[in-house]
Amino acid sequence: MAQEVxxxxxxxxxxxxxxxxxxxxxxxxxxxxxxxxxPRLVRWCKKTLxxxxxxxxxxxxxxxxxxxxxxxAGERTEFDVxxxxxxxxxxxxxxxxxxxxxxxxTRSYKDxxxxxxxxxxxxAIGGANNRNPIPVIIPCHRVVGSNGALVGYGGGLSIKEFxxxxxxxxxxxxxxxxxxxx
Numbered sequence: 383m384a385q386e387v388x389x390x391x392x393x394x395x396x397x398x399x400x401x402x403x404x405x406x407x408x409x410x411x412x413x414x415x416x417x418x419x420x421p422r423l424v425r426w427c428k429k430t431l432x433x434x435x436x437x438x439x440x441x442x443x444x445x446x447x448x449x450x451x452x453x454x455a456g457e458r459t460e461f462d463v464x465x466x467x468x469x470x471x472x473x474x475x476x477x478x479x480x481x482x483x484x485x486x487x488t489r490s491y492k493d494x495x496x497x498x499x500x501x502x503x504x505x506a507i508g509g510a511n512n513r514n515p516i517p518v519i520i521p522c523h524r525v526v527g528s529n530g531a532l533v534g535y536g537g538g539l540s541i542k543e544f545x546x547x548x549x550x551x552x553x554x555x556x557x558x559x560x561x562x563x564x
Contacts, residue, residue: 385431388439389423391416392447395454395548396541399518401443402427402436407464408446410515413537426515430468450518454548459485461519469513472503476510483524486549490528512536518545 387409389402400419402410410426412419420436427434445463452458467474475498482497483489489497491507500506507525514522517536523545527533535542 385434387423387427387431387434387436388442389416389420389436390438390440390443390447391419392450394450396537396544399450401446401450403439403442403446404466405442406466408443408516408519409466409468411517411519413517413541430515446519453518456548459549463519465516465519468515469510472500472506473510473513476507477514477516477520477522480511480514480520480522480525483521485521488524488526488530488546490530491525492528494525508534521545524549 385404387402387404389400389410391398391400393399397413398415398419400410400412400414400416400423401408402423410423412422414422423436427436449458449461449463453461467477469477476494479494479498491504491511492501494507494511495501495503498507511522511525512534514520514536517523523535523542532539532542532546
């Protein structure tokens with residue numbers, strides 16, 4: 383049976399987002415409106431899901447959209463929306479490790495490499511980060527250079543800077559005292 387992919391768009395403080403989900407969960411986020419992002423989603427689906435054509439579907443993305451709205455409103459520090467990852471085993475390992483970086487904190491590419499037992503794979507960590515299909519929810523924005531510099535981000539460094547700054551805002555003070563909404 384062919385996998386179905388439903389997509390929708392939403393507005394956010396970092397601009398429009400295109401979300402796509404299967405029945406299993408959220409599988410794709412693009413920093414784009416429908417006009418700009420849909421062709422990329424179609425290409426991603428053809429490559430990743432063997433030719434599936436995405437269809438507009440608000441309902442299948444409702445939970446992801448709500449959780450992202452809560453995150454941007456400062457009401458959520460962790461996501462629990464179901465996700466489904468399409469990538470190599472190495473990429474999936476990296477993306478899973480990224481979800482262990484706490485809200486309001488950062489890790490270096492080297493930290494991630496060490497955490498997954500591949501200390502010499504720093505460049506490969508960067509490559510996997512760059513191919514993260516679910517940015518924000520899989521927080522690749524929390525990965526920085528070993529000197530703390532903001533390096534590389536698929537949505538652009540200004541979005542990475544916004545997300546990190548957002549996580550250091552008023553809610554972060556509550557998160558460190560375990561009073562944050564999760």
